[in-house]
Amino acid sequence: MATIDSSRETGRTxxxxxxxxxxxxxxxxxxxxxxxxxxxxQIFNAHPALYWGxxxxxxxxxxxxxxxxxxxxxxxxxxxxxxxxxxxxGVLGLSNVDGEATARGFPSWLTLPSYQDLSxxxxxxxxxxxxxxxxxxxxxxxxxxxxxxxxxxxxxVNELTLAxxxxxxxxxxxxxFPKGPEARHYNTLQKLTYLAVIFLLLPxxxxxxxxxxxxFNAVAPWLLDLFGGRQSARxxxxxxxxxxxxxxxxxxxxxxxxxxxxxxxxxITGYYAIKQGGKQ
Numbered sequence: 001m002a003t004i005d006s007s008r009e010t011g012r013t014x015x016x017x018x019x020x021x022x023x024x025x026x027x028x029x030x031x032x033x034x035x036x037x038x039x040x041x042q043i044f045n046a047h048p049a050l051y052w053g054x055x056x057x058x059x060x061x062x063x064x065x066x067x068x069x070x071x072x073x074x075x076x077x078x079x080x081x082x083x084x085x086x087x088x089x090g091v092l093g094l095s096n097v098d099g100e101a102t103a104r105g106f107p108s109w110l111t112l113p114s115y116q117d118l119s120x121x122x123x124x125x126x127x128x129x130x131x132x133x134x135x136x137x138x139x140x141x142x143x144x145x146x147x148x149x150x151x152x153x154x155x156x157v158n159e160l161t162l163a164x165x166x167x168x169x170x171x172x173x174x175x176x177f178p179k180g181p182e183a184r185h186y187n188t189l190q191k192l193t194y195l196a197v198i199f200l201l202l203p204x205x206x207x208x209x210x211x212x213x214x215x216f217n218a219v220a221p222w223l224l225d226l227f228g229g230r231q232s233a234r235x236x237x238x239x240x241x242x243x244x245x246x247x248x249x250x251x252x253x254x255x256x257x258x259x260x261x262x263x264x265x266x267x268i269t270g271y272y273a274i275k276q277g278g279k280q
Contacts, residue, residue: 015184017272022148025139026267032132033244035124038112040241041105042121048093048105050238054229064235066093068103075101133206140198152186153195159188177258183274197247201240208237 018026049056049065056062065080066088077093079086090096095107097115108114112124143149158164168189171177178187186194210216211223211233227233255263266272 012273012275014271014273016270017184017266018270019142019146019148020270021139021142021146023267023270025135025142028135029132032128032135033248035112035128036132037241037245038110039121039124039128040238042111042113042116043118043125044238045105045111045116046118050235051231052228052235053231054224056231056234064238066105068094068101077103129206129209136202136206149195153191153198155188155191159191164188175257177254180274183272193247197244201243201247205237205240205244208233208240212237 047056048067049062051060051062053060062080063082066077067080068075068077075094076087077089077091077095079088079092088094091107092105093103094101095104096102097104097108104116111121113120165188168187172189177183207223208227210220211227212230217224217230223233224230227236262273
């Protein structure tokens with residue numbers, strides 16, 4: 001890892017933390033995932049219910065659904081999760097569109113396009129799905145060739161001990177972030193989280209997305225058996241997408257809390273600043 005010692009002028013040391021390939025793939029993913037999320041919610045709105053199994057006909061019970069219902073002359077938005085029902089009027093099931101209450105799974109400000117258009121939503125989703133996949137292949141190839149996964153993301157045996165993991169969890173809960181030399185590398189929680197996202201969550205989301213395609217089913221019909229049917233694949237795809245959203249929310253929160261300018265600079269220029277005395 002390259003280091004620029006600028007302590008005399010600024011009292012800090014700049015380390016080269018992120019390579020160009022990592023930075024470019026990161027920002028392409030930011031764009032692709034954003035469009036995929038909003039267009040995916042547009043697709044979901046065409047039938048805002050999730051099922052398990054091969055079929056999802058009207059009489060099959062769903063375990064997650066959103067709907068607008070007339071309750072004694074008052075229209076409400078309801079969200080069903082298993083046996084539980086929540087009044088989500090104004091957000092889920094029923095939201096305002098151009099000043100009028102309209103039945104929609106997710107509100108218009110969360111979908112791409114904002115108006116109800118399944119065809120356009122699918123085109124946006126499929127195009128950026130390929131952008132996402134190709135970008136992921138480039139990043140994965142770089143990670144193997146440069147040993148990025150082994151050098152930067154693979155935790156050591158000592159880092160996987162219960163005592164060390166407990167120590168890091170407690171520090172994160174107290175918002176105590178690595179300082180000085182420790183800040184030169186990802187901590188263990190970051191490594192494990194990134195590995196889980198890269199090698200489990202994203203492949204699962206891509207595979208279930210392909211399983212929903214009848215054209216791809218002709219090429220790989222075994223995917224339907226693997227995920228228990230197209231409706232099961234759709235449900236897993238939806239849930240993994242929101243796990244990814246949860247990861248992004250936590251990731252952004254940690255970036256802000258641990259020093260937004262320093263973190264953004266490192267993901268734009270590659271250089272991360274560590275001040276003398278172990279303070280960032």
